[in-house]
Amino acid sequence: MKNIQIIDGAVNCVYDLFAATEEQFALIFPGDTDIAFIDEVYERGDAVLLNAAFKAIWQRPVKKKAANGIHGTLFYELEQKKAYYPTRKDDEAINPNGSLLRAVKR
Template sequence: MKNIQIVDGAANATFSVFQATEDEFAAIFPDGRDIEIADELTDRLGLTEAERILSQVWERPVLKREANGIHGTLFYDADNRREFLPQSRREVDWDERFVNEAQRALFRQHR
């Protein structure tokens, strides 16, 4: 199982974590991605398939303190963030202006 953190525009700012099977994760985050935008997921898979996959994921919440890593981030309400996300949708490809030097060094090692 892989853990997905949900980042949305909700005022409660819970940024909850849910588990996905390997197949669900691969559908949500194809091609080595670990970042996805919900409306782009729906565009790519179609509404019915995206809802089918996500409805299963929503049934598997995980407490953050018990999560063994965050494997992907799914953004909702991302219009104000979209321009800052890496085109590749991989964390290691963040624009270096947006991360600190320690992150730059780490990300360079994993590209």
């Protein structure tokens, strides 16, 4: 199982974690990506498969203190964040000027 952190545009967003199977994770995060935006997920995937995957994922919340890592981050309603993740890889996040967001790549 892989843990997905959910970040949405709500002021009271609490950054919940949910467990996904390897297959479900691959539907949301293609290749070696670990950042996804819900609109792009549905643009490139089959809605029926994705709806079934999310229905199952939402049934598997993970308590943060019990989590063994965060394997992907899924954004809802935060279009402005796309500019920081052009490769959809957390380790390659950039500033608006193109410089690395983090001083050192992890």
